[in-house]
Amino acid sequence: MNIVFISNFINHHQAPFSDEMAKYPNINYKFICHETMPEEFKKKGYSTEFENRGYVLKAYLPNEKSKCLIEEDNADVVIGQIVHKDFLNCSDKKHIIFIFSERIFKSSKFSFKNLGRFIKYFFLLKKMQKHNNKVYLLAASCYAKHDFKLCGFPQANILKWGYFIYPSDIEKKEILSKFSTNKRLHIVWVSRMEKWKRPSDALKILIIFKKKGFNCDLVYIGDGKENHKCKKLVTKLKLNDSVSFLGFQSNEQVRNTLRTSSFLLSTSNRYEGWGATVNEGMTFGCVPIVAKTVGASGFLVTKENGIIYSKISDLESMSFTLDEFRRMAINSKNTIDEKWNAKIATENLLSQISHIKKYGNLSKEIPLDEPGSIN
Numbered sequence: 001m002n003i004v005f006i007s008n009f010i011n012h013h014q015a016p017f018s019d020e021m022a023k024y025p026n027i028n029y030k031f032i033c034h035e036t037m038p039e040e041f042k043k044k045g046y047s048t049e050f051e052n053r054g055y056v057l058k059a060y061l062p063n064e065k066s067k068c069l070i071e072e073d074n075a076d077v078v079i080g081q082i083v084h085k086d087f088l089n090c091s092d093k094k095h096i097i098f099i100f101s102e103r104i105f106k107s108s109k110f111s112f113k114n115l116g117r118f119i120k121y122f123f124l125l126k127k128m129q130k131h132n133n134k135v136y137l138l139a140a141s142c143y144a145k146h147d148f149k150l151c152g153f154p155q156a157n158i159l160k161w162g163y164f165i166y167p168s169d170i171e172k173k174e175i176l177s178k179f180s181t182n183k184r185l186h187i188v189w190v191s192r193m194e195k196w197k198r199p200s201d202a203l204k205i206l207i208i209f210k211k212k213g214f215n216c217d218l219v220y221i222g223d224g225k226e227n228h229k230c231k232k233l234v235t236k237l238k239l240n241d242s243v244s245f246l247g248f249q250s251n252e253q254v255r256n257t258l259r260t261s262s263f264l265l266s267t268s269n270r271y272e273g274w275g276a277t278v279n280e281g282m283t284f285g286c287v288p289i290v291a292k293t294v295g296a297s298g299f300l301v302t303k304e305n306g307i308i309y310s311k312i313s314d315l316e317s318m319s320f321t322l323d324e325f326r327r328m329a330i331n332s333k334n335t336i337d338e339k340w341n342a343k344i345a346t347e348n349l350l351s352q353i354s355h356i357k358k359y360g361n362l363s364k365e366i367p368l369d370e371p372g373s374i375n
Contacts, residue, residue, distance in 0.1 A: 001026065001027050001028070001076050001077070001353075002027075002028045002030075002071070002074050002075045002076050002077070003027055003028070003029045003030075003075065003076065003077045003078075003079070004029075004030050004032060004071055004072055004075040004077070004078050004079070004080075004090075005018065005021075005029075005030070005031045005032065005079040005080065005100075006032045006034070006072070006078065006080035006084050006086055006087045006090070007031065007032070007033065007034070007081060007084070007100075008034055008035050008081075009033045009034075009035050009036060009038075009041075009051070010031055010033055010050045010053070011037065011041070011046050011047070011050060012046070012047065012050065012165070012166070013163045013164075013165070013276045014050075014163075015050040015053070016164045016165055016166050016341075016342035017164050017342045017346060018031045018055060019342065020342045020343050020345075020346040021055075021346050022053070022055045024350075027350075029055050030055055030057050030068075030071045031053070031055055031056050031057070032056075032057045032058075032059050032071065032086070033051065033056060033057070033058050033059060033060065034059045034060060034084065035060050036048075036051070036058070036060060037051070043248060044192065044222075044248045045249050045251060045253070045254070046251070047250065057071065059086070068086075072086060072089075072090055075090065075095050076095060076096065077095060077096045077097075077098065077353055078090040078091075078095045078096070078097055078098070079098040079100055079138065080098075080099070081099070081101065082099055082101060082121070082124055082125075088124070088128070091127075091128040091131060091132055091135065094132065094134075095132070095134070096134045096136070096353060096357075097128065097132055097134060097135045097136065098136050098137070098138050098159075098349075099128075099135065099137045100138045100140060100161065101137060101139065101140060101141075101144055101148070102140045102141040102144060102273030102274055102295055103141045103146075103147050103270070103273060103295060104117055104118075104121055104144070104147035104148065104150075104151065105117060105118075105147050105150075105270075106270050106271045107270065108270060118150065118151060121148075121151040122151045122152055125148070125151055125152060125153050126152065134356060134360075135157065136157045136158070136159060136352075136362070137153060137157060137158045137159065137375075138159055138161035138349075139158050139159060139161050139375050140161050140162050140163065140273065140274050140295065141162075141273055141274055141296075142295060142296070142297060142298025142299050143270075143295060143298075144158075144295075145158050145375045155375075156361070156362065156374070157362065158375040159349075159362065159371075159372055159373065159374060159375055160299055160368075160370070160371055160372065160373050160374075160375045161345070161372070162274055162279075162295075162296060162299055162300065162340070163274050163276040163296075164279065164342040164345055164371075165276065165279040165280050165336075165341075166283075166342075167283050167337060167341055168259065168284050168333075170259060170285055172330060172333075174259075175329050175333060176326055176329070176330070178260065178261070178262045178285065178329070179322050179325050179326045179329060181322065182215075184215045184217060185209070185214055185215065185216040185217075185262040185263065185325075186216070186217060186219065186260060186261040186262050186263070187202070187206060187209070187217065187219070187261070187262065187263045187265060188219050188221065188257060188258060188261045188264055188265065188281065188286070189202040189218065189220050189221070189222070189265045189267070190221040190222060190254055190258075190264070190277040190280070190281075191221075191222050191266075191277060192222050192224045193220070193222050193223055193224030193225065193227045193230065194224050194225060194226060195225065195226055196268060196269050196271040196272075197224075197226075197267065197268045197269075197271075197272065198267040198268060198291075199220065199222075199224075199226050199227075199267065200226065200229065200230055200233055201265075201267040201312055202218055202220070202230075202265050203218070203230065203233055203234065203237065203239065203243070204312045205265060205267075205289060205312065205315060206239065206242065206243070207237070207239075208312070208315050208316055210242075211316075212319075212320065214320075216242070216262075217242045217243065217244070218239075218242060218243045218244075219243075219244050219245075219246060219257065219261070220243070220244070220245045221246045221247070221248070221249055221254055221257065222247070222248060223247050223248050227245065231245065254277075254280065255280065255284070258280055258281050258284040258286055259284050261281070261284070261286050262286060262287065262325070262329070263281075263286055263287050263288075263289055264277060264280070264281025264282070264286040264287070264289070265288075265289050265290075266278050266288065266289070266290045266294045266296070267291050268291060268293065268294055269291070269293050272291075272294045273295050274294075274295040274296050275290070275294045275295060275296045275297075278290060278294070278296045278300060278301065279296070279340070281332075282300070282305070282306075282333065282335060283333060283336040283337075284333070285329040285330065285332055285333040286329065286332065287305075287306055287307065287325055287328045287329050287332060288300075288301050288305070288306035288307070288332060289306065289307045289309070289315075290306060290307070290308050290309075291308075291309060291310075292308050292309065292310045299340075299371075300335065300340055304327075304328070304331050305328055305331035305332040305334075305335050306328055306332060307328075339367075339369055339370050344370055344371065344372075345370075345371040345372055347372075348366050348370055348371060348372025351363060351365075351366065351372070352366070352372055362374055
């Protein structure tokens with residue numbers, strides 16, 4: 001079976017799934033990049049090592065473009081984003097098509113931008129389904145289902161999906177030690193410091209935890225326009241001894257920090273498609289504290305393995321104990337190990353592909369808390 005994934009470029013968020021797919025001897029898997037990694041991503045610590053994987057083809061190189069077109073034409077299954085011209089061209093043929101997408105509408109308010117996106121997606125989806133009755137959605141956000149349904153996409157063709165990371169080797173004993181009595185709790189915020197990611201909310205959460213009697217500190221990993229504002233707030237709130245700024249770091253450095261951290265914050269508004277740092281934190285047994293607007297919140301984080309809030313003040317009314325944090329931390333790690341990882345995602349997607357080929361629809365047999373299940 002020939003499977004092609006069409007995207008802009010490959011990084012540590014797509015590589016784990018692709019690595020798993022490439023392991024199957026009966027599958028010819030190719031990840032087709034349409035651009036090299038932009039410099040802005042390299043400055044944020046992204047590695048280009050994944051571009052050299054054996055399954056990666058580079059459509060932006062003249063000597064590989066024709067090979068990419070041949071792979072796309074011969075594919076049995078095509079995965080990709082609807083913005084790519086090559087992906088749209090594939091939808092005219094008789095491939096099994098999986099649209100990979102986060103939410104469509106980033107703003108909850110009416111705007112001409114949202115109206116434009118609605119019109120664009122409505123007609124693109126209608127065109128795709130007119131030429132092909134095997135078009136499905138890999139919903140990489142718990143809100144993608146709602147947005148695609150608004151654009152007329154059939155609910156029966158939507159699968160839970162997301163991003164997948166490399167699991168850590170941290171053990172239960174090491175996780176529990178991060179929540180030892182009288183030990184300082186480390187809170188981490190990892191991302192670009194943009195206004196819509198609301199980095200200053202991390203300071204509010206730190207203050208709430210301190211008021212609840214927890215000895216804790218906060219580390220910012222990342223940089224951006226809001227950096228200066230946050231540093232001024234730290235001084236104003238007299239939190240200099242409890243907050244540090246590390247700037248952008250490589251994925252390896254981030255993972256090293258998460259290994260010794262107790263909590264991972266994801267404070268973004270609706271503009272956060274998924275929030276892959278949530279996965280990264282959970283695999284190291286960090287308790288995720290996640291805004292409800294974050295795309296990963298409804299699929300990955302539950303009350304058993306983390307904390308979801310609608311507004312910061314919600315946290316003030318919640319009561320926490322170290323025992324509860326320990327339980328959440330272990331469940332957090334287990335979620336990645338047992339449910340939400342690249343190996344299970346690959347197995348479930350291949351199972352769905354087999355079911356489509358045999359019965360013409362999606363299987364309902366996959367557990368609803370796993371990727372690849374019907375959304």
